[in-house]
Amino acid sequence: MFTSVDDVSARLAETGYLASPAVATTVFLAARLGKPLLVEGPAGVGKTELAKAVAEVAGARLVRLQCYEGVDEARALYEWNHAKQLLRISAGRGESWDETRDDIFSEEFLLPRPLLTAIRGEEPTVLLIDETDKADVEMEGLLLEVLSDFQVTVPELGTVTATRRPFVVLTSNAGRELSEALRRRCLFLHIGFPEEELERRIVRLKVPGLDETLATSVVRVVGALRAMDLRKLPSVAETIDWARTLLALGADTLDETVVRDTLGVLLKHQDDVLKAAAKLDLDAV
Amino acid sequence: MTAGSDVAARLAGFVAALRAHGVRVGTAETVDAARAVEALGLADRALLREGLAATLLHTTGQRQLFDAVFDLYFPRAVGAPDGEPAGREELRDRLAAALAANDTAVLGRLAVEAVDALGGYGSSPGSGGWSSYQTLERLRPQTLLAQVRDDMRARGGGAGFAGRLLEEEIRRRIEEFRGQVAAEARRRVAERRGRDEIARRAVATTADRVDFLYAGKDRLAELRRTVQPLARKLATRLAARRRRAARGTIDLRRTLRGSLSTGGVPVRPVLRRRRPARPELVLLCDVSGSVAGFSDFTMLLVQALHDQFSKVRVFAFVNRIDEVTGLLTHGVADAEGLSGRIRAEARLTGWHGSSDYGVALGEFAERYGAAVGPRTTVFVLGDARTNMADPNLPALKRIAAQARRVYWLNPEPRAQWGTGDSAAPEYAGLVEMHECRTARQLGALVGRLLPV
Structure with missing residues (x-):
C-alpha cells in the first residue's frame, strides 16, 4: 500500500490530511504488518478523518461501523432477512421440509452488516469502527475474531475468511477502558494536540484566506489555552472554527475585543471562558 | 555476533x-x-x-x-560530545539564542554539551557520575527568561495580542530544556553504570504507581486528571458487583415450602430477594500537610462516584473536624485549589497546627454522631500519626459500633506502621486498616471495599 513513511505523509497531505510523524509511522506499520489500528485522543483532533484520508489515498471503499450503546451482532455483523425467509417458505408450498430448510439459510437471505461487508469485499477496503468505547463490552468479544483472524463465523453457513484483508481503524475517546484483549490485537496510536508548526500548516490549509501572521497568533493563543487547566481544552477542530470566525469577521489582527467576543468559539464551558479571560488579562484594560 | x-x-x-x-x-x-x-x-x-x-x-x-x-x-549518541567543552557563559548565550529561535534541535545539542561541561562530578572512574541537578544549578536557564523576552520583543516578536503570551511560551521552552538535560544526564550515567540498573532506578514510573506521600506537585496534578476515568471504571465495576449481588442466596424456607407441590423434591429453588438500598458513605479525611495529597485525591474520587450512593458526606480534620461536603460539590471545575479552599473555609485547627486524631475522632463522634447509621460505611483516611497525643480509641470504637463497616486507608507502607508516633496498630485492632500508597492500590481497594 505504501512504500515508506514519507510516502504516507506525502500522499495523506495530497488529500488534505497533514499527518504528524507519529501518525504517518503508525499508519505505515499498520499497512505493512496488516494489523488493525486503534486510535485514541481527545475529540476533534482528526481520528475519523484519518480513516477517511487513508481510504481516499488507497482508493479503497470505506465501510463504517458507528458504535453506540446497545449496538449488537445484528447491527454489526449480519442478520437473517426474516421477511424474505417467510415469503420463501410460503412461496414454496408442497416442498419437502429438507429442501426448504436448506434453502432459507443461504447467501440470498443474509443481510451483511459493516463487519461482514468489509470481510467479504473483493476490492480494497478500509473498515472504520468509530467510537468503539461507546459499544458494550460484549461487542468487543465479537470484534476479537474479526480483528485477529479477519474472519466471521456464521453458524448456518460456516466461516467466512477475508480474501483481501481490510485496513481496520478503530477510534476511541477513552470514555471507557477498552479490554486488554482488544488492545493487544491492535497497533496503538494516540493523536494528541499537534505541534505549533503543524497546527499552523493545518490552519493555513483549511482556511486558505487567513493571513500568515494572524494564523500564527491564532495558533499561539490556542497553545496558551491548552496549557491552562480547563474543563475542555480547545481541539484542532475548534482552532479551525475560530480561524474561520475571524476570517468571517474580517479581523486582520487579534486584539482584546475580538478575542473576548469570539472566545466562545474555542471554549464550551462558561467557567472555562471566565478562567481563560482572567489568565489572558482580557479585562485588565 | x-x-x-x-x-x-x-x-x-x-x-x-x-x-x-x-x-x-x-x-x-x-x-x-x-x-x-x-x-x-x-x-x-x-x-x-x-x-x-x-x-x-x-x-x-x-x-x-x-x-x-x-x-x-536507543540513545541519540554514545559517549561525550566532540570538541572542547564550552564555558558556562558561552553556553548561556547560545541557550538564550536557541530559546528565542525556538530551535528544538539546537536545544537538544546544548543539553548534551551542558551536561558534559557542567554536570560531571567525582573523578575516579566508578564513583563519579553526571547530575542534571548540578547542571541546571550551574546553568540556571530560568534566569534567562527576561533576557530572552526582551530580545524577542526588540526583534518584534512580542507585538500584538499574542505578545502577552510570550513569557509563558518561553517558560514552557525552558521547562522542555530541563527535561532534555535530565534525559541526557540519565544516558551518561547509564553508560557508566549499566543500562538495566538505571532503567530500573532512575526512570520515573507511571503516575498511578507513585507513592502519595512523596508525589511532587506535577505528579499530583497528573493524578487529578485521572480521577474521572478511574471513577468511570470503578462505577462499571460497582454496577457489575451490584448485579451479581442482586441475585441473592437461596431462601431455604420458601424453597422447602415450594417443594411440597412436587412431593418434597425442591425442583425450583427460590432465591432471597435483596432490598435495593443505595448505601451511604462517610469520609473522614486528614488534610494536614503530610497526607494532604492522598486525601485530596480520594475526596475527588469519591465525589466523582457520588451518584453511586444515596448520600456522601465528607469531613476534614487536622485537629478539629468540620464538614466539607458542600465545598466538594460546587468545586468540580477547580480541583487544584481544593485543599486551599478547605483550609480557608472550614475550621480545622484549634490551638496548634499539627494533626491530632484523638481529638478529631472524639469531636466527630460527639457532634456528627447522627451522620453514621447502620447503612453507613465509614472511610478514615490518614497516616494515624497522632503527634504523641492520646489516640482516643473509645471514640473510634463508638463510630465502628454505629456504622455498617469502618475502613481505614493508610498511605504509609505497612512496615512503618507503629514506628514513632504512629498509632496505626492500635487503630488497626479496632477497624480494618489497609495500606494504600498509590493510586493503583487505591483504585483496587475502592473497587473492592465500596459497599454495593
Whole structure:
C-alpha cells in the first residue's frame, strides 16, 4: 500500500490530511504488518478523518461501523432477512421440509452488516469502527475474531475468511477502558494536540484566506489555552472554527475585543471562558 | 555476533525494562516490535521511537515512561560530545539564542554539551557520575527568561495580542530544556553504570504507581486528571458487583415450602430477594500537610462516584473536624485549589497546627454522631500519626459500633506502621486498616471495599 513513511505523509497531505510523524509511522506499520489500528485522543483532533484520508489515498471503499450503546451482532455483523425467509417458505408450498430448510439459510437471505461487508469485499477496503468505547463490552468479544483472524463465523453457513484483508481503524475517546484483549490485537496510536508548526500548516490549509501572521497568533493563543487547566481544552477542530470566525469577521489582527467576543468559539464551558479571560488579562484594560 | 541478534537482544532488554515498570508487554507484541524495526530500519531514531510505541504500548499513560526508557536503550549518541567543552557563559548565550529561535534541535545539542561541561562530578572512574541537578544549578536557564523576552520583543516578536503570551511560551521552552538535560544526564550515567540498573532506578514510573506521600506537585496534578476515568471504571465495576449481588442466596424456607407441590423434591429453588438500598458513605479525611495529597485525591474520587450512593458526606480534620461536603460539590471545575479552599473555609485547627486524631475522632463522634447509621460505611483516611497525643480509641470504637463497616486507608507502607508516633496498630485492632500508597492500590481497594 505504501512504500515508506514519507510516502504516507506525502500522499495523506495530497488529500488534505497533514499527518504528524507519529501518525504517518503508525499508519505505515499498520499497512505493512496488516494489523488493525486503534486510535485514541481527545475529540476533534482528526481520528475519523484519518480513516477517511487513508481510504481516499488507497482508493479503497470505506465501510463504517458507528458504535453506540446497545449496538449488537445484528447491527454489526449480519442478520437473517426474516421477511424474505417467510415469503420463501410460503412461496414454496408442497416442498419437502429438507429442501426448504436448506434453502432459507443461504447467501440470498443474509443481510451483511459493516463487519461482514468489509470481510467479504473483493476490492480494497478500509473498515472504520468509530467510537468503539461507546459499544458494550460484549461487542468487543465479537470484534476479537474479526480483528485477529479477519474472519466471521456464521453458524448456518460456516466461516467466512477475508480474501483481501481490510485496513481496520478503530477510534476511541477513552470514555471507557477498552479490554486488554482488544488492545493487544491492535497497533496503538494516540493523536494528541499537534505541534505549533503543524497546527499552523493545518490552519493555513483549511482556511486558505487567513493571513500568515494572524494564523500564527491564532495558533499561539490556542497553545496558551491548552496549557491552562480547563474543563475542555480547545481541539484542532475548534482552532479551525475560530480561524474561520475571524476570517468571517474580517479581523486582520487579534486584539482584546475580538478575542473576548469570539472566545466562545474555542471554549464550551462558561467557567472555562471566565478562567481563560482572567489568565489572558482580557479585562485588565 | 551478527547485527540482527544484537538488535534483538537490545529490544528484549528494552521490553524487560518496560515490564519492570509495570507495562504489560507480551511476546506477540515483542515480535511485532521486531517486525516494525525491520520495516522501518534503524536509520531514523524518531521513526523507530514511534514504531516501537505503536507496537508495544496500549494506553496513553504509559508514553512518558516509554520515552524515558527508550532514550536509555536507543540513545541519540554514545559517549561525550566532540570538541572542547564550552564555558558556562558561552553556553548561556547560545541557550538564550536557541530559546528565542525556538530551535528544538539546537536545544537538544546544548543539553548534551551542558551536561558534559557542567554536570560531571567525582573523578575516579566508578564513583563519579553526571547530575542534571548540578547542571541546571550551574546553568540556571530560568534566569534567562527576561533576557530572552526582551530580545524577542526588540526583534518584534512580542507585538500584538499574542505578545502577552510570550513569557509563558518561553517558560514552557525552558521547562522542555530541563527535561532534555535530565534525559541526557540519565544516558551518561547509564553508560557508566549499566543500562538495566538505571532503567530500573532512575526512570520515573507511571503516575498511578507513585507513592502519595512523596508525589511532587506535577505528579499530583497528573493524578487529578485521572480521577474521572478511574471513577468511570470503578462505577462499571460497582454496577457489575451490584448485579451479581442482586441475585441473592437461596431462601431455604420458601424453597422447602415450594417443594411440597412436587412431593418434597425442591425442583425450583427460590432465591432471597435483596432490598435495593443505595448505601451511604462517610469520609473522614486528614488534610494536614503530610497526607494532604492522598486525601485530596480520594475526596475527588469519591465525589466523582457520588451518584453511586444515596448520600456522601465528607469531613476534614487536622485537629478539629468540620464538614466539607458542600465545598466538594460546587468545586468540580477547580480541583487544584481544593485543599486551599478547605483550609480557608472550614475550621480545622484549634490551638496548634499539627494533626491530632484523638481529638478529631472524639469531636466527630460527639457532634456528627447522627451522620453514621447502620447503612453507613465509614472511610478514615490518614497516616494515624497522632503527634504523641492520646489516640482516643473509645471514640473510634463508638463510630465502628454505629456504622455498617469502618475502613481505614493508610498511605504509609505497612512496615512503618507503629514506628514513632504512629498509632496505626492500635487503630488497626479496632477497624480494618489497609495500606494504600498509590493510586493503583487505591483504585483496587475502592473497587473492592465500596459497599454495593
